[in-house]
Amino acid sequence: GNSVTQMEGPVTLSEEAFLTINCTYTATGYPSLFWYVQYPGEGLQLLLKATKADDKGSNKGFEATYRKETTSFHLEKGSVQVSDSAVYFCALFNYGGSQGNLIFGKGTKLSVKP
């Protein structure tokens, strides 16, 4: 079946530190991969996505590369800000037949201290 595993939090960093949140997946076929972010008091927002192997998604300084050989989609940012404090969810979408919905990891809470 399809599943997503991401590193457990919480992750606490100082401002301007480097961020990595690991995500690996299990899926049949060729899923699309996503990172969603949930800021305090807000709904889930798409942060970035990649639809095929070796694609790199990027947005707001965050990047993730679709690695089929390691079934991974790790999220990185070179210099985090206090405003990046949020919960980050890795997800996949595998579309086939009557099935097709997002499958999420458990989420990783990031706190950035000034």
Add this chain to the structure above:
Amino acid sequence: GAGVSQSPRYKVAKRGQDVALRCDPISGHVSLFWYQQALGQGPEFLTYFQNEAQLDKSGLPSDRFFAERPEGSVSTLKIQRTQQEDSAVYLCASSRDRADEAFFGQGTRLTVV
């Protein structure tokens, strides 16, 4: 509308009570999804609509859960005879097409006491 709107934002129900949660998707979005997010977990798929047709309800946890979208726009998720394990945030998402970017509402937090 500008985004996906869900109401109520918070709902407290006594065990055994029926509840109805509403979702107003983005205008013109064909696809509508419901997800359940337990505390400390990621969202889990419940059901999917394409216009008014419920094409996938494989994630509904029991026959107490029922969803409808009669005119292909607003959707209602109904939970009958609520149990404590139903306590969660219920998220609605809409998209132009099933595989397109999904836009999420802020969710309804249901607490069953």
